[in-house]
Amino acid sequence: MKHVDIDVQLQLLRRMDHPWLAKVLIAVLLLSVFALSYKAMTEGKYGLLFVPVILMLFIWALAESLPHIHRAVLGIDSNDRQRGHAKIWMAHSTDDVSYYVDVTIAGQEIWSFQFRPVGWIPVPGIIEVECCFIHGTPWPVLILTSHGVLHPCAKPLPMEGDEAALRTK
Known part of the structure; x- marks a missing residue:
């Protein structure tokens, strides 16, 4: 690609x-x-x-x-933006690769969701991101990285407790 x-x-x-x-x-x-x-x-x-x-x-x-x-x-035109970190990870199946991200923003929940990259190939790891929000939606609707943009394919899930601690390491 x-x-x-x-x-x-x-x-x-x-x-x-x-x-x-x-x-x-x-x-x-x-x-x-x-x-x-x-x-x-x-x-x-x-x-x-x-x-x-x-x-x-x-x-x-x-x-x-x-x-x-x-x-x-x-979210592209939203002025409600916050800096954060994203942990990008992949799950491989026999014929496909699924991309996931766990987004950490200071003072907020950690949001986890699957995304489909368009025009770039994500590399697993932790990166700095800019998260775009819109009124009435608690999760970031668009995430801007230095390499590409990503957005949820389905409703993001907030991570809590032990799950969040394990996945963000």
């Missing part, structure tokens, strides 16, 4: 934020799920039911991530 400048990464993020387009896409996919399910059931082709199931999983993933993309775009 080619490394992309942070300003370009922010532009890409802005382009991903089209709530009306996402709603139309989800509606079309749901209609496809109903049509395929109806066809499979009425024609007795039950093997086709895996297609609507896969589409539903895709719809769920899309619906889960879209609000976080929108919040991240709002």
